Amino acid sequence: MKFRAFIFGLVFMFIATTSSFAAGVIKIGFFAPLTGFAAADGASAKHGAMLAVEKINENGGVLGKKIKLVVYDDAVSSQQAVAIARKLVQEDRVIAVVSGSYSTPTRAAAPIYQRFRIPLVVAYATHPDITKAGNYVFRIGFLASVEGKAGGYVATKILHAKRVAVLTMDNDFGRALSQGFVKEAEKNGAKVVANLSFSLGEKDMTPYLTKIKALNPDLIYCTGYYSEGALTVKQAKQLGIKAQLLGQEGFDSPMFLKIAGKSANGTIITTDLNRDDKRPIARWFIAQYRKQFNLEPDMVGASSFDAVYILAEAIKEAKSTNPAKIREALARIKNFDGVTGDIKGFTKNGEVIKPVQIQKVVNGQFTYFGEIDNLEIITPSN
16 A cells, blocks of 8 residues: 555646646645634735745746746645645646645645655644645644644743743644644743643633733743633733733734733733744744735734745755755755744654744734753754
8 A cells, every 4th residue: 555655646746746747837836724713814924925935936936937836725624735735736736735734634634745745844733643644745934742842942042931830722733733842841930830731712711811900920821822812811811910910822813912902912822923022034024924914023924924935945955856856955055044943853743943923012013032052952852
């Protein structure tokens, strides 16, 4: 069975290479949640990917060809993501794919791309099993355990919290983040006084926050997407909670700021994007994102930009549109200047090594609070 899959992969690599290149364009697949509860994140992901294609093509494309993005909506559906994977490989003949989606659909689709030997670069989905699909899968965003560990480091080493509470969303994303956080926080001497979970789409955080308030923690580590995050910080303020609120990349959205309003002020998050970054690529991205979409950029858009941009760099370095050679080039990349920071490279398991950004909400905007470039924290374990 494995031999048959290998032969299928070789055949589709050949077809994808010749079909894409002969058409005068280099086709890269892209899927994101453009409808449904995560549509705002899906729009950001698409915006970031489009900006990458624009910048690449304005600079002459790659190998003398323009990049063409083949876009599909997965609606955060595993079944839809798998169907999209087959369509991108078998009908659209793409040579590589970017996931601009969440962990659940990306995790379901990754084995399809691995089977057909088509490189998949994951923009921001965090679940550890995604890259376990095989050596054709790379992650440009943080592995959840790394970002959770960084959160534990921020809580204890930067904010000096001694008593911490965890309020986490009960899904792949939330559980993996909170596990990494708890492990690092406890290692650094903090006491976890509460570890509560809620369901995706929860509309009332008051019961959880009331229990936490009674335990008087110094800091509350919160996971969730922008809607759950906004609800958490609003209701925490309404309850008079004085503990520092520490979030993560799920809060990194203009929708979080819009829904939470003034309650967001003072919230600190770990994420991929530093809005105050002075490097030219970051300044260009932030300025163009604001200009073209009339929105504040977020880590989803920035990560999707980097995923497309690093794929183009790999094609350039490979001097080929052959998916196997692109995969080899991705594995060799070192010190890539991305919007989300200096991407030091990938581990043998396809996990990115790059600094973790720390942002704080001040006057309704995310601003620079710090950066973690300690290799012990940011390097994923094997």
